[in-house]
Amino acid sequence: MASQRKQPKPGKPKGKARTVYVLNGPNLNMLGLRQPEIYGRETLADVEALCRAAGDRLGLDIDFRQSNIEGELVGWIHEARTAAVGIVINAGAYTHTSVALLDALNAAEKPVVEVHLSNVYRRESFRHHSYISQAARGVICGFGPKGYVLALEALAEIV
Ligand code: DQA
Numbered sequence: 001m002a003s004q005r006k007q008p009k010p011g012k013p014k015g016k017a018r019t020v021y022v023l024n025g026p027n028l029n030m031l032g033l034r035q036p037e038i039y040g041r042e043t044l045a046d047v048e049a050l051c052r053a054a055g056d057r058l059g060l061d062i063d064f065r066q067s068n069i070e071g072e073l074v075g076w077i078h079e080a081r082t083a084a085v086g087i088v089i090n091a092g093a094y095t096h097t098s099v100a101l102l103d104a105l106n107a108a109e110k111p112v113v114e115v116h117l118s119n120v121y122r123r124e125s126f127r128h129h130s131y132i133s134q135a136a137r138g139v140i141c142g143f144g145p146k147g148y149v150l151a152l153e154a155l156a157e158i159v
Contacts, residue, residue: 019061020060020159022065022087022152024092025070025089026067026093027092027093031046031047040117048062051152054152070098080108086158087111087113088115088151088152096127098132101132106134112136113138117141120142121142
């Protein structure tokens with residue numbers, strides 16, 4: 001599937017005051033199947049459920065999305081400028097390649113927390129550099145899906 005996007009719940013206006021965009025990049029739709037020895041057995045739907053539970057606890061409205069398309073992620077980041085109070089992003093491999101995502105995150109002018117499921121510093125050297133870290137308030141990596149919860153906790157304090 002190229003992209004997954006949840007529609008807002010009926011009766012819930014889009015772009016609420018405490019909406020956080022949780023954006024996931026390429027191949028994260030394969031979580032649970034993809035290299036489970038690195039990424040674990042939990043699926044992206046499990047990660048989304050964790051984020052929603054954390055959002056309820058923290059008073060944040062979670063808009064959770066995944067795309068394999070760089071330009072779609074850029075568009076969502078632009079949208080976040082007006083529709084969200086902050087962004088949690090796991091950009092997948094685009095982390096290590098995408099100046100476009102860095103530029104979009106800078107243009108969004110919202111607090112950003114970068115997340116990686118795996119500890120990228122224990123892996124190949126090409127994963128040690130992140131373009132998007134320059135736009136991030138903080139980076140969380142190596143704690144699996146719990147990293148998303150930690151990122152939301154950090155954002156809840158900032159916003
Ligand atoms: C990842 C790490 C990236 O290097 C990789 O390309 C991914 C997932 C992580 O969550 O650990 O797709 O962002």
